[in-house]
């Protein structure tokens with residue numbers, strides 16, 4: 187069957203399609219914006235083992251194992267996930283592959299949903315594996331197919347680098363045919379290749395250096411590095427989405443579009459540079475290409491012009507080039523207040539953070555929806571670094587300050603993050619005689635990225651369900667004797683148990699357990715109502731931080747105005763009010779649908 | 791594909807989570823695809839889903855390279871809420887047009903402060919009673935269809951393309967109301983344009 191179909195696809199969907207057409211057998215990932223949708227999309231294709239792994243390192247290793255077994259395998263993750271997977275990444279470049287192995291990484295310029303703005307292209311050079319960079323969805327699909335060929339031809343994993351705008355932009359894609367069935371060869375024992383003992387490591391390193399030379403040679407003729415001749419006064423060298431911006435901003439200039447950002451086709455670059463009066467290098471984030479091009483002895487006229495912070499747009503490039511200086515990052519009109527993300531009305535976190543802010547402790551946070559507890563009105567989180575960092579940093583503070591922080595240190599971590607990379611630190615806390623209290627926020631899902639399955643809820647990417655891990659038993663097995671589960675909707679209990687845990691000599695774990703509100707559309711059976719005469723304007727209810735609690739003025743005093751489109755009747759504000767001015771009132775029979783306030787951006 | 795003569799047109803859609811901004815973008819895309827245009831669309835996902843601002847850009851015409859434009863690069867701003875419209879104004883071209891639903895939801899930062907919304911005096915902005923109209927039909931969640939009807943008057947897309955777009959992926963139950971709101975928006979925009987508003991990009 188010859189299909190010449192054209193579909194409108196996001197970069198993520200196109201990657202998934204490319205992997206499907208390439209005959210991928212195993213695909214793995216850990217959810218993370220901007221790449222989450224790749225695995226979700228792959229899971230909808232027939233005949234592929236799609237796996238949500240516990241973390242990116244595991245995801246990488248599972249894909250590598252599949253490759254060792256002769257299957258084509260793909261692993262995808264966000265930029266910071268590649269840091270987690272860096273260990274197997276570097277060494278798998280030594281072992282090489284059997285079936286093709288493609289590693290997709292999504293960078294996040296402007297850090298729209300991330301803790302940093304790293305440029306993952308540096309990994310290609312550091313670990314010495316080829317990197318391809320698509321500039322739209324069509325190339326995402328095409329280059330994934332090319333990456334599998336490259337991987338098998340050169341016996342190496344291949345990186346494919348995306349950025350948020352590629353992942354989430356939809357452009358037209360000519361798709362190819364479904365794959366021919368492939369049968370993995372099976373694992374073929376090869377001691378010197380797959381067992382990286384010191385002697386083998388040196389042997390493999392030697393082979394690797396030769397491979398890099400061959401890859402650079404191959405890049406000279408590869409069709410993904412292409413020259414577009416136009417006006418010869420300026421030649422722009424660019425890659426990824428920056429190529430599209432350059433075409434938009436300078437439609438008349440000659441361009442060398444590098445589909446491969448490492449290793450570079452040195453000869454091709456030299457020839458291009460020789461034909462133009464001056465060379466500009468325009469790329470998003472770090473001067474990765476620019477530095478390599480300068481190292482070839484080619485002067486780069488645009489040096490210092492291109493912004494290094496925040497994502498580019500065609501206008502920003504134009505302006506920076508005109509001014510010969512980077513234009514600072516701009517979003518909307520700064521005089522109009524933005525809308526910071528908020529915790530959902532009635533979420534368990536409201537109760538927990540209200541309790542924490544009442545106690546007043548130093549809190550080392552972690553990454554998930556609960557990171558929002560660092561904002562007003564709770565200001566409950568004092569540090570957020572990376573996945574799983576909270577427990578370790580809290581222990582470090584404890585070791586540095588000893589008695590000064592005894593009973594005043596709390597690490598907060600979600601269930602999915604705990605399983606991702608929090609168990610090691612928790613064990614460390616026990617082993618090194620720490621006394622830090624750990625609060626596990628168990629909402630039975632990976633909520634921030636759109637409700638993926640994880641080992642705690644027992645849901646897999648392919649829709650299998652099971653009991654999931656028992657967190658209490660798991661934590662107890664690490665040697666923590668003091669473990670308590672709280673109902674986060676009971677404010678007094680939460681506060682009391684947390685105080686007890688903090689006072690406990692030795693490590694203590696509190697599990698706050700209630701399902702994420704997005705998991706099930708539940709009926710709202712009651713809502714909070716204000717008795718105006720009883721309200722003294724003390725403001726305690728505002729400290730709950732619920733989006734459904736707006737402000738009004740009553741007799742010159744601030745008073746809550748409950749937004750009944752949003753209130754789900756969790757009663758946290760009712761418990762917080764010392765005057766009994768807020769009371770739950772049952773809703774009959776006209777039930778308010780929770781969905782009105784909770785609408786995920788992506789159709790599910 | 792459309793003939794190369796149709797210069798690219800860029801529409802920035804903005805609003806709040808739950809207002810159907812992304813769906814509105816999809817309706818534009820479907821109509822433009824039916825018309826034979828080349829299209830690109832850029833969405834913002836991630837953190838923005840929780841009660842936050844939602845925006846996307848739809849581009850059609852050719853030659854089309856970037857999926858998005860920056861400050862001063864947008865032809866039409868279609869906003870489902872007032873503050874979001876004002877927030878995105880720097881993206882609008884000096885000669886562009888902003889089509890805004892008359893609805894204000896104060897961001898948390900000013901829930902306490904001023905009651906008065908910021909100035910809406912920008913002459914590029916045109917205001918439409920989408921929320922009132924949607925409530926009249928007891929379909930507050932179909933507001934986006936009204937605003938798509940409004941913007942349809944500014945887009946080089948035929949009746950058949952809109953027919954197709956509206957017919958695709960519709961929940962049968964809501965379809966007639968959505969259709970009605972689309973028509974009302976279109977009529978309101980037509981009336982406004984007959985009265986002779988400022989120049990519009992075509």
Ligand code: SF4
Nearest residue numbers: 732753754756757759
């Ligand atoms: S009961 Fe109070 S805290 Fe709970 S959702 Fe309603 S307004 Fe918010």
Ligand code: SF4
Nearest residue numbers: 721722724725727763
């Ligand atoms: S906590 Fe009670 S008394 Fe205090 S402002 Fe809120 S409603 Fe009024």
